Amino acid sequence: MKPFFLLLLVACSSLLLVGCIGSKQFAATAGWAGPLVSDETVYLGSREGKMLALDAATGERRVSFPAGEKEHLLGIYGTPALAGGVLFVGDYQGKLYALDAAGLTKRWQYPADERKIGQIVGGPTVAGNLVIFGSSDKKVRALLRNNGAQEWEFATEGMVWSAPIVVSDTVYVASLGHHVYALSLADGKPKWPKPFEAGGAVVASPLVADGKVFFGSFDRVFYAVNAATGKEVWRFGEGKAWYWSTPVTDGKRVYPVATDGKVYALDINSGAKRWEFDLGKSTISAPVLVGNNMVVTSDAGLIYILSAETGAQVSSFDVAAQVRAPLIARDGVVYINAMNHRVWALRVSGRQEKVWEISTSTKE
Amino acid sequence: MELISLLWNGLVFDPMLNGLVLLYAVTGRNFGITIILFTILIRLVTLPLALRQIRSTKKMSEVQPKIQALQKRYAKDKARLSQETMRLYKEMGVNPIGCLGPMVIQFPIWIGLYYAIVKVLPTNPESLASLSSHLYSWIPVVHEVVPLNSRFLGLDLSTAGVPPLNYVVAFLVGGSMWVMQKMSTPLSADPRQRSTNQMMLWMMPFMFGFFTITLPSGLPLYWFVSNLIGIVIQYFVTGWAGLIPSRTKPAPVAAGVDAGQSSPDSIQDEETVNDGKQSRDERQERRGSHRARPKGARRRTRGSRHRGG
Numbered sequence: 117m118k119p120f121f122l123l124l125l126v127a128c129s130s131l132l133l134v135g136c137i138g139s140k141q142f143a144a145t146a147g148w149a150g151p152l153v154s155d156e157t158v159y160l161g162s163r164e165g166k167m168l169a170l171d172a173a174t175g176e177r178r179v180s181f182p183a184g185e186k187e188h189l190l191g192i193y194g195t196p197a198l199a200g201g202v203l204f205v206g207d208y209q210g211k212l213y214a215l216d217a218a219g220l221t222k223r224w225q226y227p228a229d230e231r232k233i234g235q236i237v238g239g240p241t242v243a244g245n246l247v248i249f250g251s252s253d254k255k256v257r258a259l260l261r262n263n264g265a266q267e268w269e270f271a272t273e274g275m276v277w278s279a280p281i282v283v284s285d286t287v288y289v290a291s292l293g294h295h296v297y298a299l300s301l302a303d304g305k306p307k308w309p310k311p312f313e314a315g316g317a318v319v320a321s322p323l324v325a326d327g328k329v330f331f332g333s334f335d336r337v338f339y340a341v342n343a344a345t346g347k348e349v350w351r352f353g354e355g356k357a358w359y360w361s362t363p364v365t366d367g368k369r370v371y372p373v374a375t376d377g378k379v380y381a382l383d384i385n386s387g388a389k390r391w392e393f394d395l396g397k398s399t400i401s402a403p404v405l406v407g408n409n410m411v412v413t414s415d416a417g418l419i420y421i422l423s424a425e426t427g428a429q430v431s432s433f434d435v436a437a438q439v440r441a442p443l444i445a446r447d448g449v450v451y452i453n454a455m456n457h458r459v460w461a462l463r464v465s466g467r468q469e470k471v472w473e474i475s476t477s478t479k480e
Numbered sequence: 481m482e483l484i485s486l487l488w489n490g491l492v493f494d495p496m497l498n499g500l501v502l503l504y505a506v507t508g509r510n511f512g513i514t515i516i517l518f519t520i521l522i523r524l525v526t527l528p529l530a531l532r533q534i535r536s537t538k539k540m541s542e543v544q545p546k547i548q549a550l551q552k553r554y555a556k557d558k559a560r561l562s563q564e565t566m567r568l569y570k571e572m573g574v575n576p577i578g579c580l581g582p583m584v585i586q587f588p589i590w591i592g593l594y595y596a597i598v599k600v601l602p603t604n605p606e607s608l609a610s611l612s613s614h615l616y617s618w619i620p621v622v623h624e625v626v627p628l629n630s631r632f633l634g635l636d637l638s639t640a641g642v643p644p645l646n647y648v649v650a651f652l653v654g655g656s657m658w659v660m661q662k663m664s665t666p667l668s669a670d671p672r673q674r675s676t677n678q679m680m681l682w683m684m685p686f687m688f689g690f691f692t693i694t695l696p697s698g699l700p701l702y703w704f705v706s707n708l709i710g711i712v713i714q715y716f717v718t719g720w721a722g723l724i725p726s727r728t729k730p731a732p733v734a735a736g737v738d739a740g741q742s743s744p745d746s747i748q749d750e751e752t753v754n755d756g757k758q759s760r761d762e763r764q765e766r767r768g769s770h771r772a773r774p775k776g777a778r779r780r781t782r783g784s785r786h787r788g789g
Contacts, residue, residue, distance in 0.1 A: 144604075144606065145604040146606070148605075191604065193605055208604065235604075237605055275627075277605065292627055315624050316624045316626070317627060319608075334623050334624065334626055335620070335623055335624045336620070336623055356617050357612060357617070358612050358623065360612075375609075375613075398612070398613055400609050440609070
């Protein structure tokens with residue numbers, strides 16, 4: 117065989133290798149937004165970049181934003197926020213939109229011009245007359261709800277990919293730069309003497325409860341920090357994987373989920389482990405508590421219902437698709453935005469059943 | 481496909497990715513420096529292969545005049561041509577695909593490095609989320625430093641550069657690749673070969689220059705450093721070679737008489753003398769076949785020898 121043909125063979129084999137293996141290395145920016153459930157409507161960012169308003173009872177699509185068939189936002193990751201009939205949603209292009217909740221028509225956008233800020237991954241949070249959000253340009257911004265005028269901004273040491281959490285007059289923000297901040301809601305000034313520094317990136321929104329701030333980090337440690345002072349109360353370091361999702365609490369325990377699929381129940385005061393459950397597959401989806409049960413999912417597409425008390429599996433439901441969006445529950449129904457463009461409403465309290473299932477894809 | 485993916489990740493991709501992140505953690509947490517150091521490290525590890533490839537290519541180019549002479553001589557006898565060519569390769573200690581072996585081994589390394597760089601600088605949450613499963617759980621520090629700081633000399637290594645900086649980087653990548661290719665491409669008197677070489681010489685730098693403008697800047701940095709190292713290695717093995725034409729002459733098509741080398745006839749004689757292990761019968765057989773050649777062919781050969789002189 118001539119060297120030229122051998123070389124050609126090698127080049128073709130390499131291209132094949134690149135094609136077969138390489139395609140898995142590049143992930144498209146499509147988003148995994150958690151749904152927001154109001155009285156009659158489910159608001160949801162689809163993986164095609166549309167903000168949808170669905171009938172909460174039937175899943176039927178009412179309106180979408182942008183309305184044009186070929187128009188779309190780029191990657192909606194954050195759960196939207198709703199206040200005063202206005203829906204707030206950010207996208208990966210670095211725009212925050214204020215939409216009329218009824219018709220999903222645009223009221224204003226930030227920035228108002230063509231300028232772009234860093235990518236918005238975490239959802240916005242509404243507190244008083246402000247809408248607060250973080251972005252990848254290492255900033256937390258507070259805008260006036262009615263017109264989008266900037267009220268204050270705070271520079272962090274890393275990208276902010278989570279929704280700020282507001283408790284009373286304090287805004288708690290986590291950053292991928294290893295820090296968690298407590299800021300004044302009024303002016304964005306730091307409230308702790310210094311931000312809390314974790315050993316790794318903090319990607320999810322913290323949970324604030326029982327006078328503590330709970331969050332997990334990429335250093336594979338789960339932290340409890342005093343909400344008033346920013347001092348560490350306890351830490352849980354048994355995990356062997358990152359923490360990507362916001363934990364939940366029932367007041368007695370806090371339940372973090374690690375990316376290797378391990379679910380932990382930790383004593384809220386001491387951090388002592390009460391039980392752990394292995395989902396058997398990686399996950400970044402945040403769990404939700406429904407009554408005495410915890411609902412959690414993994415990349416395998418199984419929805420697990422666990423006893424919050426014992427960690428025993430009560431039941432499971434197969435949605436047959438990876439789920440990365442946080443699970444959202446209301447009135448005993450869990451809403452699941454799966455990665456295969458399908459949205460499920462599952463009743464998990466009492467008799468377990470599928471309420472509805474729809475496709476958000478315009479191609480189906 | 482699942483098995484290939486497992487093998488690929490376990491043997492090539494994951495070790496490289498963790499190596500990159502570890503290097504980042506222990507060398508000041510600057511990913512530009514990490515890429516430079518890692519490229520040097522990989523180039524050092526693969527140096528024996530690279531040297532073998534360069535030497536093999538050099539030997540192949542040295543033996544070309546004799547091959548061309550054989551081609552002329554046995555133009556009508558393909559089987560004999562093949563036999564004589566293989567014998568020549570053997571006697572000269574040349575492996576005709578010797579330059580491809582090292583290349584084949586290096587390919588997975590380069591592809592793995594390419595993807596490791598892309599993967600550790602996630603451009604969106606999807607890629608960062610999928611990074612977690614590739615990091616070794618027994619090296620805590622690789623988890624602590626993610627996501628990596630991608631700023632280096634005004635470039636964001638995780639995204640495509642912005643004008644005019646990306647054009648400067650594209651020029652550096654394309655230029656260094658051109659120099660490396662120019663040094664490593666043997667000069668040839670064969671017009672077809674020369675034309676192919678010429679096309680490759682310009683096509684590759686242009687292609688990579690274009691990639692530079694569109695791909696995350698971490699990759700062009702890797703290409704640039706890799707090219708510079710390649711130039712240094714090439715210089716130590718072959719000198720400036722094809723880069724300064726006045727120092728080298730194209731290999732003559734007809735039997736290398738210019739270079740004081742033997743004609744097809746004397747090739748055979750020389751081979752016979754050199755090959756002490758050959759039996760008397762073999763030598764006789766070869767002489768016999770020599771004599772049995774058509775007269776015209778012999779004349780043509782001599783004619784070409786004359787022209788070559």
